[in-house]
Amino acid sequence: MTRYEEVAAALRQRIEHDLYRVGDRLPSLRRVCEEFQVSVSTAQEAFRRLEDAALIEARPRSGFFVLPRHVPDQLPAMSRPAQCPLDVSQWDDVLDLVGMPGSHPLLMLGTGIPDLKAPTLRPLTRQLATLHRRHDPADLNYDSLIGSLALRQQVVRLAAASGCLLHPDDVLITTGCQEALSIAIRATTSPGDVVVVDSPSFYGTLQILKANGLKALEIPTDPRTGISLEALELALEQWPVKAIQVTPTCNNPLGYTMPEARKAALVALAKRFDVAIIEDDIYGDLAYGHPRPRTLKSFDTDGRVLLCSGFSKTLSPGLRVGWLAPGCYRDRAMHMKYVSTGASAKVPQLAVAEFIAHGHYERHLREVSRQYQRHRDSMIGWINACFPAGTGVSYPQGGFMLWLELPGGVDCHALNQRLAEQHIRIAPGTLFSASGKYRHCLRINHAAPLTDAVSQAIRCVGATVATMVDEQAATPVDAEAW
Amino acid sequence: MTRYEEVAAALRQRIEHDLYRVGDRLPSLRRVCEEFQVSVSTAQEAFRRLEDAALIEARPRSGFFVLPRHVPDQLPAMSRPAQCPLDVSQWDDVLDLVGMPGSHPLLMLGTGIPDLKAPTLRPLTRQLATLHRRHDPADLNYDSLIGSLALRQQVVRLAAASGCLLHPDDVLITTGCQEALSIAIRATTSPGDVVVVDSPSFYGTLQILKANGLKALEIPTDPRTGISLEALELALEQWPVKAIQVTPTCNNPLGYTMPEARKAALVALAKRFDVAIIEDDIYGDLAYGHPRPRTLKSFDTDGRVLLCSGFSKTLSPGLRVGWLAPGCYRDRAMHMKYVSTGASAKVPQLAVAEFIAHGHYERHLREVSRQYQRHRDSMIGWINACFPAGTGVSYPQGGFMLWLELPGGVDCHALNQRLAEQHIRIAPGTLFSASGKYRHCLRINHAAPLTDAVSQAIRCVGATVATMVDEQAATPVDAEAW
Ligand SMILES: Cc1ncc(COP(=O)(O)O)c(C=O)c1O
Ligand SMILES: Cc1ncc(COP(=O)(O)O)c(C=O)c1O
Numbered sequence: 001m002t003r004y005e006e007v008a009a010a011l012r013q014r015i016e017h018d019l020y021r022v023g024d025r026l027p028s029l030r031r032v033c034e035e036f037q038v039s040v041s042t043a044q045e046a047f048r049r050l051e052d053a054a055l056i057e058a059r060p061r062s063g064f065f066v067l068p069r070h071v072p073d074q075l076p077a078m079s080r081p082a083q084c085p086l087d088v089s090q091w092d093d094v095l096d097l098v099g100m101p102g103s104h105p106l107l108m109l110g111t112g113i114p115d116l117k118a119p120t121l122r123p124l125t126r127q128l129a130t131l132h133r134r135h136d137p138a139d140l141n142y143d144s145l146i147g148s149l150a151l152r153q154q155v156v157r158l159a160a161a162s163g164c165l166l167h168p169d170d171v172l173i174t175t176g177c178q179e180a181l182s183i184a185i186r187a188t189t190s191p192g193d194v195v196v197v198d199s200p201s202f203y204g205t206l207q208i209l210k211a212n213g214l215k216a217l218e219i220p221t222d223p224r225t226g227i228s229l230e231a232l233e234l235a236l237e238q239w240p241v242k243a244i245q246v247t248p249t250c251n252n253p254l255g256y257t258m259p260e261a262r263k264a265a266l267v268a269l270a271k272r273f274d275v276a277i278i279e280d281d282i283y284g285d286l287a288y289g290h291p292r293p294r295t296l297k298s299f300d301t302d303g304r305v306l307l308c309s310g311f312s313k314t315l316s317p318g319l320r321v322g323w324l325a326p327g328c329y330r331d332r333a334m335h336m337k338y339v340s341t342g343a344s345a346k347v348p349q350l351a352v353a354e355f356i357a358h359g360h361y362e363r364h365l366r367e368v369s370r371q372y373q374r375h376r377d378s379m380i381g382w383i384n385a386c387f388p389a390g391t392g393v394s395y396p397q398g399g400f401m402l403w404l405e406l407p408g409g410v411d412c413h414a415l416n417q418r419l420a421e422q423h424i425r426i427a428p429g430t431l432f433s434a435s436g437k438y439r440h441c442l443r444i445n446h447a448a449p450l451t452d453a454v455s456q457a458i459r460c461v462g463a464t465v466a467t468m469v470d471e472q473a474a475t476p477v478d479a480e481a482w
Numbered sequence: 483m484t485r486y487e488e489v490a491a492a493l494r495q496r497i498e499h500d501l502y503r504v505g506d507r508l509p510s511l512r513r514v515c516e517e518f519q520v521s522v523s524t525a526q527e528a529f530r531r532l533e534d535a536a537l538i539e540a541r542p543r544s545g546f547f548v549l550p551r552h553v554p555d556q557l558p559a560m561s562r563p564a565q566c567p568l569d570v571s572q573w574d575d576v577l578d579l580v581g582m583p584g585s586h587p588l589l590m591l592g593t594g595i596p597d598l599k600a601p602t603l604r605p606l607t608r609q610l611a612t613l614h615r616r617h618d619p620a621d622l623n624y625d626s627l628i629g630s631l632a633l634r635q636q637v638v639r640l641a642a643a644s645g646c647l648l649h650p651d652d653v654l655i656t657t658g659c660q661e662a663l664s665i666a667i668r669a670t671t672s673p674g675d676v677v678v679v680d681s682p683s684f685y686g687t688l689q690i691l692k693a694n695g696l697k698a699l700e701i702p703t704d705p706r707t708g709i710s711l712e713a714l715e716l717a718l719e720q721w722p723v724k725a726i727q728v729t730p731t732c733n734n735p736l737g738y739t740m741p742e743a744r745k746a747a748l749v750a751l752a753k754r755f756d757v758a759i760i761e762d763d764i765y766g767d768l769a770y771g772h773p774r775p776r777t778l779k780s781f782d783t784d785g786r787v788l789l790c791s792g793f794s795k796t797l798s799p800g801l802r803v804g805w806l807a808p809g810c811y812r813d814r815a816m817h818m819k820y821v822s823t824g825a826s827a828k829v830p831q832l833a834v835a836e837f838i839a840h841g842h843y844e845r846h847l848r849e850v851s852r853q854y855q856r857h858r859d860s861m862i863g864w865i866n867a868c869f870p871a872g873t874g875v876s877y878p879q880g881g882f883m884l885w886l887e888l889p890g891g892v893d894c895h896a897l898n899q900r901l902a903e904q905h906i907r908i909a910p911g912t913l914f915s916a917s918g919k920y921r922h923c924l925r926i927n928h929a930a931p932l933t934d935a936v937s938q939a940i941r942c943v944g945a946t947v948a949t950m951v952d953e954q955a956a957t958p959v960d961a962e963a964w
Contacts, residue, residue, distance in 0.1 A: 132610040
């Protein structure tokens with residue numbers, strides 16, 4: 001870190017910890033020079049960083065002031081997917097995003113990776129090292145198929161915070177949430193069946209449907225309240241649906257949390273039509289508000305909700321620790337787990353269990369959700385400022401993803417091609433649809449520290465979109481095609 | 483360790499390292515007392531241990547002599563499974579074996595666990611601790627879907643030793659060999675298809691067939707040379723087979739390695755009928771002879787062999803590191819891998835890669851395969867001595883499993899029930915059949931040190947079997963029913 005970066009970081013921390021509040025004036029340049037023993041130009045540079053991060057603004061002859069949190073100028077529209085079951089495509093695009101090795105020269109704005117440099121994660125790697133250092137042969141052995149009791153007990157505690165009363169034997173540890181989803185979907189369906197999804201929807205789930213010969217029925221979804229219950233009811237009346245797969249809390253990619261009343265109504269609807277619900281709660285613990293929102297599972301009275309979650313978004317995706325509460329599908333889920341990967345690795349489970357048991361998990365969540373919320377506001381400020389008018393932006397209630405809807409028929413694949421020259425990549429909206437809709441949408445990650453490189457990248461994306469909108473205006477297309 | 487155990491261990495090591503060879507006389511009691519500075523009764527106790535381990539025998543008035551390696555009095559018969567495709571059952575029995583937590587009061591003679599206390603494994607746990615201690619955020623991230631290059635490069639080196647020329651991009655890292663098998667089977671079949679298996683066959687694979695709605699066509703298998711090519715050819719003519727799944731090297735449970743000419747002929751047969759081969763080589767590196775046997779994959783000219791392997795049997799099952807060389811099914815395999823668990827955990831891959839790169843893997847294999855071979859001989863000696871006449875025993879060429887065929891219609895589930903009182907469990911033969919055949923067979927693990935508890939357990943199993951044979955003789959049953 002250079003000197004001015006240090007000063008900027010110190011001031012930023014005070015803002016983030018509300019020592020300087022929204023509207024407050026920051027100490028004068030002179031004061032900052034004295035306090036940090038730096039030159040005026042260094043202090044100026046530090047202030048410039050904070051301006052770039054949309055944290056403060058300069059007011060002529062008055063000094064620097066802490067900016068309000070930004071809200072989007074415009075939300076994305078309610079989605080309007082095709083109202084019939086479809087085969088899932090888009091694998092090539094997904095592979096393009098997930099097939100990449102971890103280290104490459106592109107600035108990946110589109111990934112689903114949390115901030116892995118958070119200092120509050122340290123006890124986790126320490127714990128892993130300690131466990132391996134003890135050289136216990138039992139740690140090298142197969143775990144029991146259901147997973148380590150120590151972790152299942154902690155999962156039960158976490159689930160209680162979302163309103164679920166589970167017993168440790170109700171929980172099956174999996175290899176990431178992806179395996180939990182795969183098992184849940186296979187345990188509730190047979191090839192050829194129809195599965196309802198919210199839309200846009202996590203591409204990992206859509207690809208599970210594809211791999212199992214299932215059809216996706218995408219339901220219109222509101223960017224603030226989630227899947228349309230009205231459209232869902234019509235769909236359940238019309239089609240032989242076997243399961244409903246939704247991410248109702250801190251949704252990926254839209255960021256909304258369904259209001260509790262709508263969650264209860266969704267579970268009631270599933271019960272009325274005797275359909276299973278596969279609930280993805282992987283971002284649920286990253287809700288910005290306290291206490292965290294309830295799960296659908298907490299409204300479940302007869303075991304039809306299969307709750308899928310894990311620690312890839314709250315802690316580390318490299319651990320591959322997920323879990324599934326399969327409700328009344330437990331027997332089929334155990335069989336699927338066995339044939340899929342056998343028992344899960346033991347040491348990562350023990351490390352996560354210890355991390356939670358010692359209170360590190362709650363401390364970490366507190367820090368990172370505040371950070372992600374702050375980043376959301378800065379990002380939205382930048383987007384409001386540098387994207388063309390008519391750009392819709394989601395307003396997430398948790399997690400670290402923004403969903404953008406671009407005006408004027410801009411194609412995100414074309415956008416990615418142009419951005420490649422600047423070594424930037426976004427996640428195209430088409431990944432989140434069974435049939436390649438949402439070409440004019442994209443997802444952006446705001447987990448990691450908003451460095452200059454990130455702020456420049458956002459500006460660059462905004463400018464490129466603006467150029468493309470102008471070009472499109474010259475050659476109009478049929479908006480319906482999107 | 484007590485003093486006499488120390489003396490016994492020292493003498494045992496000399497025998498295992500051929501300082502005392504088969505037929506040699508051991509030093510006299512007096513000499514041993516002098517050398518180890520122990521009492522006569524301690525030396526006597528040490529010799530008794532070695533006698534119990536079938537390593538030496540006392541000859542009256544001459545002293546103690548190193549015993550020859552034992553071979554089975556009788557091999558199991560060629561298997562005779564039903565010659566038509568069947569749905570797989572037996573899940574309850576499998577769950578009984580694999581669902582158990584790692585630590586419990588039973589002496590588990592039936593597991594598939596290698597010796598996890600081998601000192602040559604130590605560098606692996608050290609490496610894992612070191613990797614975690616470096617706190618590199620990249621280690622916490624998703625790996626690339628195909629797996630870490632460092633490990634894929636080492637896998638290519640290992641595969642070369644079995645005659646395969648692979649490129650690192652031909653290898654897909656998986657969550658254990660179970661996931662490799664699951665992916666390979668799903669990539670080559672559709673629900674309802676017929677898959678050929680050797681018989682008896684690993685239960686994990688049979689359960690994959692069950693989970694995917696596939697039918698198992700079990701082929702007669704010779705306990706020395708593997709799947710009958712003649713029966714296989716007839717089956718391929720008669721049924722619409724999609725894939726052949728075999729474990730041709732150090733087979734589980736029979737221990738045979740198919741002769742090279744038969745391996746080549748099997749690949750040629752698959753080519754003639756245009757069928758995929760799913761080769762399970764997870765025990766291949768534990769062959770007792772050098773160089774290790776060739777894989778079917780090494781005879782593959784057009785990518786129809788999908789080679790599945792991993793480090794659960796050579797190193798540690800708790801790591802969950804496996805791999806798949808999917809041949810020309812690469813694209814489907816990548817999709818299956820993505821939907822099944824996403825990218826695999828990174829740190830275990832890096833640790834295994836380092837372990838191999840530093841030569842620890844070869845050193846470890848050398849030690850443990852010698853140990854497993856020695857244990858095979860001792861075990862066979864015990865079984866020859868204490869099981870009733872007519873007991874068939876396999877004569878493995880690698881790995882750490884024995885397959886026993888009991889005379890007189892003894893039922894292994896009934897046997898397990900009786901053994902429960904002695905806190906002993908074996909793996910019943912029924913697990914290894916699609917339809918619950920092999921009720922009169924069982925599998926025994928000889929990986930871990932052959933302690934007194936193990937030798938007593940084997941004697942106990944033998945005596946219980948003898949009792950049951952006598953009881954059966956009183957109430958004869960139709961042998962065909964088995
Ligand atoms: C909504 C959602 N569910 C599940 C997953 C998969 O999680 P894991 O990496 O634990 O398999 C992701 C990861 O991107 C996700 O965004
Ligand atoms: C023949 C065979 N293949 C595959 C496996 C599964 O290996 P893993 O534990 O790596 O999934 C086993 C384990 O018992 C086995 O015996």
